[in-house]
Amino acid sequence: MKKKVALGIDIGGTNTTLGLADEQGQCFDDESFPTWAHQSFARFFERLAEKIDAALARSLQEYELIGIGVAAPAGNYYQGTIDAPSNFCWGKVELVRLMTEHYHLPVAITNDANAAALGEMMYGQAKGVQNFIVVTLGTGLGSGIVVNGNLIYGHGGLAGELGHTIIEPGGRQCGCGRHGCLEMYVSSRGICRTVFELLAQRLDDSELRQISFNELTAEKVYASAQRDDPLARAAFEYTGRILGRALADAVACFGPEVIILFGGLAKAGPLLFAPVQRHFEDNLLHVYKGKVKIIPSIVSKCSIAVLGACALIQKEIEKTNRAV
Numbered sequence: 001m002k003k004k005v006a007l008g009i010d011i012g013g014t015n016t017t018l019g020l021a022d023e024q025g026q027c028f029d030d031e032s033f034p035t036w037a038h039q040s041f042a043r044f045f046e047r048l049a050e051k052i053d054a055a056l057a058r059s060l061q062e063y064e065l066i067g068i069g070v071a072a073p074a075g076n077y078y079q080g081t082i083d084a085p086s087n088f089c090w091g092k093v094e095l096v097r098l099m100t101e102h103y104h105l106p107v108a109i110t111n112d113a114n115a116a117a118l119g120e121m122m123y124g125q126a127k128g129v130q131n132f133i134v135v136t137l138g139t140g141l142g143s144g145i146v147v148n149g150n151l152i153y154g155h156g157g158l159a160g161e162l163g164h165t166i167i168e169p170g171g172r173q174c175g176c177g178r179h180g181c182l183e184m185y186v187s188s189r190g191i192c193r194t195v196f197e198l199l200a201q202r203l204d205d206s207e208l209r210q211i212s213f214n215e216l217t218a219e220k221v222y223a224s225a226q227r228d229d230p231l232a233r234a235a236f237e238y239t240g241r242i243l244g245r246a247l248a249d250a251v252a253c254f255g256p257e258v259i260i261l262f263g264g265l266a267k268a269g270p271l272l273f274a275p276v277q278r279h280f281e282d283n284l285l286h287v288y289k290g291k292v293k294i295i296p297s298i299v300s301k302c303s304i305a306v307l308g309a310c311a312l313i314q315k316e317i318e319k320t321n322r323a324v
């Protein structure tokens, strides 16, 4: 009998990753390609289908594909749609309908941070944990919130977006149209904006003064901070302070046992975690002090969102089987 696998697809603002995973969370045959979110969705779908067909041609001698799970920004679990994410020019896309028609398999979608939370719950740091939050720190800031063992979807299917809570009224303009959202400060783009604010405010020497805004990346800020550049270090301290405070507020709302940080910025290790932890503890409600852990994701093989997308469709199929 062939081994059953799910296909997980993580559509990101920069890259899209797909991979196969079995029911134990072993991920394989994963690959990435550029999303090119400025091009039409029809063009993206053609490129995606080519990759999927190639992956299936390689694997289906040995494996049976049971379904497809998708993680995408503004992925709407209830509607099966991608609801016009702010950095894409796609508008609203009926992805589940399109993929079901194309592949004649069960398909489910959720947003990337929710998928990461499912991945952590099934295979990662949150196995057996009933209350936790996953924060994904990429181009933007996503969050998946699990309360009493259930992912929070809310009335419209889009709940749990810490990235679009306003932490600085009248602050930096956000892609969502408002000002001062958390993700404009705590994300790879956010830390670059912080660097340029600090460069304007301060006179001290910094190797970052040589880099233009369009050339600056979070990786370059990280590399400078590793070389003890004071301004790069100040940028991490500022980012950590804002994230620590925001997470302390999230604890007051959701009461998690653990908070898992994932994504590019989280790889900065103590540079980010030390200030986050300090400002988090300083701002926690007294009753939670010393009781909530903030830890990095340990899933490295495959993307956690790809694994989570696989977990999503596996759960959906289980639900359907139970109902029959």
Ligand SMILES: [Zn+2]
Pocket (backbone or CB within 6 Å): 163, 164, 174, 175, 176, 177, 178, 181
């Ligand atoms: Zn926003």
